[in-house]
Amino acid sequence: MLEPSSPHSEATESQIVSRMILEVVAADGQVLEPEVRWLDEHLSLPPGAALALARLPPLTNADLALIRPRARMDALQRAWSVAMVDSDLAPEEEHLLARFAEGLGLSPLEASDAARSRRVVLPLERLGITAPENPALFRFLELCARTDGINKVSHCNFVTESPCSKVSLEHWCDLGFHKQGEWNTERFPARHISLTRGRAEGVPWDELVGLTIRDDDAPQATPISQRVQPHELQHISLSIDPRADMEVIRAALERHGVRFMTPVLTDHDPAGAGLRRMFTATQGRFFIEFAQQVPGEDGQHFDGLCAETIEDLYQALDGADADWASLTPSERAAHTHWLPDHVQLEPAD
Numbered sequence: 001m002l003e004p005s006s007p008h009s010e011a012t013e014s015q016i017v018s019r020m021i022l023e024v025v026a027a028d029g030q031v032l033e034p035e036v037r038w039l040d041e042h043l044s045l046p047p048g049a050a051l052a053l054a055r056l057p058p059l060t061n062a063d064l065a066l067i068r069p070r071a072r073m074d075a076l077q078r079a080w081s082v083a084m085v086d087s088d089l090a091p092e093e094e095h096l097l098a099r100f101a102e103g104l105g106l107s108p109l110e111a112s113d114a115a116r117s118r119r120v121v122l123p124l125e126r127l128g129i130t131a132p133e134n135p136a137l138f139r140f141l142e143l144c145a146r147t148d149g150i151n152k153v154s155h156c157n158f159v160t161e162s163p164c165s166k167v168s169l170e171h172w173c174d175l176g177f178h179k180q181g182e183w184n185t186e187r188f189p190a191r192h193i194s195l196t197r198g199r200a201e202g203v204p205w206d207e208l209v210g211l212t213i214r215d216d217d218a219p220q221a222t223p224i225s226q227r228v229q230p231h232e233l234q235h236i237s238l239s240i241d242p243r244a245d246m247e248v249i250r251a252a253l254e255r256h257g258v259r260f261m262t263p264v265l266t267d268h269d270p271a272g273a274g275l276r277r278m279f280t281a282t283q284g285r286f287f288i289e290f291a292q293q294v295p296g297e298d299g300q301h302f303d304g305l306c307a308e309t310i311e312d313l314y315q316a317l318d319g320a321d322a323d324w325a326s327l328t329p330s331e332r333a334a335h336t337h338w339l340p341d342h343v344q345l346e347p348a349d
């Protein structure tokens, strides 16, 4: 049983935050295994307490007011983290988070900051990609965070050449990543390695990084000996709500001047699960991927990533320069407003 605690005490505050999190977990009517794992790891409650808290009536504004003002933003960010854990932000979850923000007395700006922080800023900061160094990129991510159906950062893909690959892999290992899979492409010769790292406070989903190692001897923009980083960021992938219409999202971004280098590409695995992707135009060497998991009948996620899936992207990249050359100067300027041609990374230690 939970011990009653006095108003404004840390115990009360911690109970209210735990109840916020439990309400978010239950908001979409289902409690998924990743959510249970996150609850176990991050709510330090005695055995049975979560169940007891879950039986209490929904939090009122008076309950939320028991959280100290300086802890309210953190409480909302924690609730956002849990809502994003399965990459699927249900309308009920979004509605509940808006109600919490209001009940906590946070302004609309603070509420949207909390959302943006958990959806895009924190996952990138943890990889050394920060807003002050990359204003155009974060302007674009803000636009994405305001666009219905775009959920959060799914992964970042870096590129390097063979001579730097050992140093790059060591960098990711030092940050706690370990190799998950490897694919070789032949039409566009390269090795593609996926690396994962477990959950952390505030980012309650496994973090994913891709590393593409080119074996060609094409001249590089920066000679290896002068590199500050052993790799560069090639693309950021943003996950799309499974119920969203990719074409609607594409049209919304195009209205702001964002250009795309591919149509919506669709792949299916043998179990019927699908993966839909589209890629923005490159300007320079950087672009954004939008990826939508379409679960199969058994609810399983797409499990068909293979060299051919990756070749599709490289086929599009092969024609990217010609596409860019075909744009009018104003079309190029509109796209460049949103995306940088190169993303600055924090210096490696």
Ligand SMILES: [Fe+2]
Pocket (backbone or CB within 6 Å): 155, 157, 210, 235, 237, 289
């Ligand atoms: Fe990707």
